Amino acid sequence: MGSNPIEQVVAYRDESPQHQIVLPEFFMSAKPITNSQYEKFVKSTGHKKPGHWIGGVVPENRKDHPVTYIDWADANQFAKWCGARLPTEAEWEKSARGIDGRKFPWGEDDPTEENANFGNLIGDTTKVGIYKDGASTYGVLDLAGNVWEWTSSLHFDYPYKLDDGRENADTWGARVVRGGNYLHAGKNIRCADRHSIFPTARDIYIGFRVVTDDFSTINQKSEIDFEWKRVPAGEFLMGSEFTPIVGEAPDPEYFGVSKHGANRPADFDNEIPQHKILLDKYRISKTPVTNAQYEIFTKATGYRVPGHWPEGVVTPELANHPVVYVDWADVQAFCTWSGVHLPTEPQWERAARGIDGRIWPWGNFPPNKELANYGQTDKTGRTNPVGAYPAGASPEGLLDMAGNVWEMVGSAYRPYPYNGSDGRENLDLPEEYVLRGGSFYSPHGRYLRTTARSMNYQFRRRDHIGFRVVQNG
Numbered sequence: 309m310g311s312n313p314i315e316q317v318v319a320y321r322d323e324s325p326q327h328q329i330v331l332p333e334f335f336m337s338a339k340p341i342t343n344s345q346y347e348k349f350v351k352s353t354g355h356k357k358p359g360h361w362i363g364g365v366v367p368e369n370r371k372d373h374p375v376t377y378i379d380w381a382d383a384n385q386f387a388k389w390c391g392a393r394l395p396t397e398a399e400w401e402k403s404a405r406g407i408d409g410r411k412f413p414w415g416e417d418d419p420t421e422e423n424a425n426f427g428n429l430i431g432d433t434t435k436v437g438i439y440k441d442g443a444s445t446y447g448v449l450d451l452a453g454n455v456w457e458w459t460s461s462l463h464f465d466y467p468y469k470l471d472d473g474r475e476n477a478d479t480w481g482a483r484v485v486r487g488g489n490y491l492h493a494g495k496n497i498r499c500a501d502r503h504s505i506f507p508t509a510r511d512i513y514i515g516f517r518v519v520t521d522d523f524s525t526i527n528q529k530s531e532i533d534f535e536w537k538r539v540p541a542g543e544f545l546m547g548s549e550f551t552p553i554v555g556e557a558p559d560p561e562y563f564g565v566s567k568h569g570a571n572r573p574a575d576f577d578n579e580i581p582q583h584k585i586l587l588d589k590y591r592i593s594k595t596p597v598t599n600a601q602y603e604i605f606t607k608a609t610g611y612r613v614p615g616h617w618p619e620g621v622v623t624p625e626l627a628n629h630p631v632v633y634v635d636w637a638d639v640q641a642f643c644t645w646s647g648v649h650l651p652t653e654p655q656w657e658r659a660a661r662g663i664d665g666r667i668w669p670w671g672n673f674p675p676n677k678e679l680a681n682y683g684q685t686d687k688t689g690r691t692n693p694v695g696a697y698p699a700g701a702s703p704e705g706l707l708d709m710a711g712n713v714w715e716m717v718g719s720a721y722r723p724y725p726y727n728g729s730d731g732r733e734n735l736d737l738p739e740e741y742v743l744r745g746g747s748f749y750s751p752h753g754r755y756l757r758t759t760a761r762s763m764n765y766q767f768r769r770r771d772h773i774g775f776r777v778v779q780n781g
Contacts, residue, residue, distance in 0.1 A: 326547040338535035339436035340374035359767025374515035380507030392518035397461035405499035406445035413444035426453035455515035456485035463504035508615030595694035596630035630774035636766030648777035650718035661758035662703030669702035680711030710756035713774035721763035747772035
């Protein structure tokens, strides 16, 4: 399991040391679970629907796409219902690379448009199973790109050991996702690539598949054809021999400008036409809401805590970081309790750029590491304490309006010109809402511009999305 680094491929530290693992026989679903398959589970059990099913219905053109916006618990509930389970990290990697230590499921050749959905070439998920040339040696499909896949494993250091607690379902900690997603460059869809995400995350980039080692447990009433693929018992190579890459340049493809027609952040075409807005006076928080501030709310109300708080507690290290892993409902509950609300999109932009139309909060020159937290890697990136970049303040002295975390606003993602009376400020719409400001993951300055717009559905929770609040008058 894992890989040996070669010239164009980084072998990350968490893939080391490379080691041999012996696994018993198991069977892996040939493809990620689709929206259509997940819908059968929802209808059978009454489990909550993913947030991107508009009106609670799977869009006809997405029935065969991998289901997303489901967290680790949702994936486990589906697996339990159908009599299967999530794969361990070791099972996932063996399914992808076989026993010859290959770099990608199909072999050593770099990925192309014929064998994987990657590199933001399409800008969306695709139907499962369409990349036949990307099959692994066992016939398993879609193990590179399209969506990250939940595994059962906690993100512990290697070597992998089944009995060291990493497979304990009740232990707090980040879980491993595998396979990369449709945004990732080739190096991040390798068989050995690992990423850690806390289990409460819900995202457009995360799906799952299931495994079994005992067909007698499978719920035949589920009426789902998993197209099981046999992975034989035996030894395989797991992990990589980490080699530091000195002065490695950021990958230009990673979260790069889209090469397709969809309006995504930093593509500029969702920011036009430029237009003037008259706003009433309001007050806006100087920084994003912190973990310490959010903890006051959870203690006062008994509301559930974000999944990244160790054992449900805010540590001193986390206290002054922006709260993340919160979704729309969590934020609205906080706002209702504290008597505030999310800024509208114009309120956020006015606070960030002032009245002189500046490109970034601090002016018209590009960001650097003294002005904002951005350009961190997908592997090691994280938030910084709020207010750590005073030189990046907006004209009114607001901090962290560029980078650190994308910030939710109260406006639905609709075309410009902005019209506050067209319903976009309704907080209960079954559509995407706007995110502003960029995050520590944003690879370059265009994502941090005061006008840049991103979007997400209300159910999304991730480590790079937070919020700040306003009061009118």
